[in-house]
Amino acid sequence: MKNYTDETVRMIAEKARIMRRDIVQMIYTAGSGHPGGSLSATDIIASLYFHVMRHRPQEPNWPDRDRFVLSKGHAAPALYAALAESGYFPVEELLNLRKIGHMLQGHPSMKTTPGVDMSTGSLGQGLSAAIGMALAGRMDRKDYMVYAILGDGEIEEGQIWEAAMFAAHYKVDNLVAFLDKNGLQIDGPTDAVMCSEPLADKWIAFGWHVIEIDGHDIPQILDAIAEAKAIKEKPVMIIAHTVKGKGVSFMENVVGFHGKAPNDEQYRQAIREIGLGEIGVMK
Amino acid sequence: MKWEMAAPRDKYAETLISLAKEGKDIVVLDADLSSSTRTARFGKEFPERFFNAGIAEQNMMGVAAGLATTGKTVFASTFAVFATGRAYDQIRQSVAHPRLNVKIVATHAGITVGGDGASHQIIEDIALMTALPGMTVISPVDIHETEKAVRELADMDGPAYMRLSRSAMPVVTDENAPFEIGKGSVLRKGDDVSIIATGIMVSRAIEAAEELKEKGISASVVNISTIKPIDRPLIVSEAKRTGAVVTAEEHNVIGGLGYAVASVISEEYPVPVKMVGIEDTFGESGSPGELLEKYGLTAAHIMVAAEDALRMKR
Ligand SMILES: Cc1ncc(C[n+]2csc(CCOP(=O)(O)OP(=O)(O)O)c2C)c(N)n1
Ligand SMILES: [Mg+2]
Numbered sequence: 001m002k003n004y005t006d007e008t009v010r011m012i013a014e015k016a017r018i019m020r021r022d023i024v025q026m027i028y029t030a031g032s033g034h035p036g037g038s039l040s041a042t043d044i045i046a047s048l049y050f051h052v053m054r055h056r057p058q059e060p061n062w063p064d065r066d067r068f069v070l071s072k073g074h075a076a077p078a079l080y081a082a083l084a085e086s087g088y089f090p091v092e093e094l095l096n097l098r099k100i101g102h103m104l105q106g107h108p109s110m111k112t113t114p115g116v117d118m119s120t121g122s123l124g125q126g127l128s129a130a131i132g133m134a135l136a137g138r139m140d141r142k143d144y145m146v147y148a149i150l151g152d153g154e155i156e157e158g159q160i161w162e163a164a165m166f167a168a169h170y171k172v173d174n175l176v177a178f179l180d181k182n183g184l185q186i187d188g189p190t191d192a193v194m195c196s197e198p199l200a201d202k203w204i205a206f207g208w209h210v211i212e213i214d215g216h217d218i219p220q221i222l223d224a225i226a227e228a229k230a231i232k233e234k235p236v237m238i239i240a241h242t243v244k245g246k247g248v249s250f251m252e253n254v255v256g257f258h259g260k261a262p263n264d265e266q267y268r269q270a271i272r273e274i275g276l277g278e279i280g281v282m283k
Numbered sequence: 284m285k286w287e288m289a290a291p292r293d294k295y296a297e298t299l300i301s302l303a304k305e306g307k308d309i310v311v312l313d314a315d316l317s318s319s320t321r322t323a324r325f326g327k328e329f330p331e332r333f334f335n336a337g338i339a340e341q342n343m344m345g346v347a348a349g350l351a352t353t354g355k356t357v358f359a360s361t362f363a364v365f366a367t368g369r370a371y372d373q374i375r376q377s378v379a380h381p382r383l384n385v386k387i388v389a390t391h392a393g394i395t396v397g398g399d400g401a402s403h404q405i406i407e408d409i410a411l412m413t414a415l416p417g418m419t420v421i422s423p424v425d426i427h428e429t430e431k432a433v434r435e436l437a438d439m440d441g442p443a444y445m446r447l448s449r450s451a452m453p454v455v456t457d458e459n460a461p462f463e464i465g466k467g468s469v470l471r472k473g474d475d476v477s478i479i480a481t482g483i484m485v486s487r488a489i490e491a492a493e494e495l496k497e498k499g500i501s502a503s504v505v506n507i508s509t510i511k512p513i514d515r516p517l518i519v520s521e522a523k524r525t526g527a528v529v530t531a532e533e534h535n536v537i538g539g540l541g542y543a544v545a546s547v548i549s550e551e552y553p554v555p556v557k558m559v560g561i562e563d564t565f566g567e568s569g570s571p572g573e574l575l576e577k578y579g580l581t582a583a584h585i586m587v588a589a590e591d592a593l594r595m596k597r
Contacts, residue, residue, distance in 0.1 A: 027337075063353070063354070069349075109380070109381070110381045111382055117352065118348070118377075118381070119377065119380055119381040120376075121376065122372055124341075125341075125372075126347070127348065128341070128342045128344070128345020128377070129349035129352070129377055130349060131342075131346050131349060132346040132347060132350040132351070132357075133349040133352055134349075135310075135350060136349070136353035136355055137353070139355075159341040162336070162342035163339075163345065163346075165337065166337070166339065166346065170288070193365070210313070219463070
């Protein structure tokens with residue numbers, strides 16, 4: 001059952017486009033950061049922040065809010081873009097990413113940035129924290145949901161599988177996790193560095209309900225979340241097939257853009273491709 | 284000396300149960316050692332507030348952190364070696380840096396673990412935990428301090444680590460003695476040398492002071508149960524009064540109480556400091572008594588150190 005309109009899909013797609021512009025510009029301005037994994041997760045994060053999640057940008061610590069844990073914390077620029085575009089802080093603040101004395105840390109820091117629900121950056125840890133938040137919601141009889149995004153390299157960490165067991169054992173069903181399956185990590189393709197296939201089978205074997213989607217197709221993202229929320233007594237993993245660097249032609253599927261800022265020329269081309277101008281200099 | 288002996292881990296579980304009965308919003312986690320840490324007793328009384336994470340300490344710390352983000356106070360327990368060693372990065376990244384209300388209460392710290400041997404005898408947990416910014420580190424001396432510390436931990440904001448022994452410990456404080464995190468206490472007042480000790484070594488320090496008295500040496504005994512933040516004024520006042528200091532701990536001499544005391548003294552009032560502790564070596568299997576003897580953690584060792592410190596005194 002479709003619980004959104006075509007207009008909603010168009011709105012989310014537009015927000016995602018704005019976020020991509022923000023991501024490229026903030027990383028270029030900072031001179032460092034992780035564009036590839038930020039761009040692959042953008043459509044999922046846009047769907048969450050601009051349609052799915054119940055949250056109050058004016059009241060970041062609202063106890064009944066849905067939570068979001070960016071377990072693959074290096075994609076912080078995507079989260080920061082969603083937070084800024086939601087109104088947690090001014091969009092101009094994005095240009096202070098990674099600068100001393102400013103709120104946007106290289107990796108998410110919950111005590112530094114309004115709207116960040118969990119500090120992450122050391123891979124493999126966010127899923128556990130998301131489970132803790134979900135357990136607390138259940139204990140307190142609150143109906144909030146917890147969303148998390150994991151990288152397909154990140155899941156090589158043993159703690160992920162400890163968390164996988166735990167969530168299934170305790171039937172944590174107010175948690176929806178996404179696996180950003182962009183096929184790349186730092187040293188190369190995940191299949192070459194450390195193959196984790198068959199991935200869906202692994203999560204199923206660990207007791208999770210698994211849904212596979214195209215992580216850039218907004219209706220598929222929304223439908224999967226709706227399906228996930230209806231699943232009871234089981235945690236849900238949405239395996240999202242994505243393209244690392246999505247939306248910037250020369251970054252797509254390029255391992256080298258995992259953690260590298262574009263140079264001047266690349267930056268101009270990326271901004272041209274996205275076609276929205278720059279922050280502060282709108283087109 | 285004959286001491287009344289009692290196990291802090293029993294008191295830990297008992298206190299947790301009291302806190303929950305009093306309506307404190309606490310959650311307790313363990314990693315398949317709940318029968319040893321005694322948190323199983325809490326789990327039995329409050330099953331909805333207890334989660335066994337299985338043999339997965341890293342995930343346990345992360346789940347604790349997530350629970351704490353919602354305003355709950357979380358006690359996470361397992362053996363000290365697994366809590367601080369196996370899950371160090373999880374404590375650093377998910378608990379300490381975000382300053383979450385997770386209280387890591389670990390049992391089986393130090394060599395008095397005994398027969399299990401070096402793999403289970405952590406002697407560097409104080410070093411690891413005190414090095415984390417914002418981490419409170421407590422090493423209570425007996426059951427009474429354990430109870431008071433657990434209560435204070437439940438009320439204080441921010442992350443903390445508390446180390447408990449496997450063995451029963453001599454009861455050296457009074458049930459009604461005041462206790463405050465960050466404050467040490469002078470158990471014996473002396474004029475010639477100050478013995479500053481923590482945990483199980485406090486009772487040995489008292490024994491050493493008794494014997495030193497026979498030799499005409501008047502020794503202070505100071506119990507430091509909060510290793511961080513350390514009681515600077517008390518340490519400085521001892522250094523000023525006696526002019527010679529001995530530290531004693533069931534921990535590596537590197538990075539423990541001795542280092543903390545020496546740093547305060549060297550910065551504020553330099554006097555000789557001799558350290559009694561494990562001399563940068565791993566332990567081995569044996570009975571607690573044999574191990575304490577072999578690794579230099581007895582009243583006799585403290586006496587030798589006190590006499591050395593006195594000789595260095597100018
Ligand atoms: C524990 C830990 N080890 C190593 C790193 C360094 N690191 C940062 S990103 C990354 C690769 C992540 O790959 P993946 O999870 O696939 O992320 P994505 O492709 O979505 O960027 C690594 C190894 C880290 N942040 N944390
Ligand atoms: Mg990847």
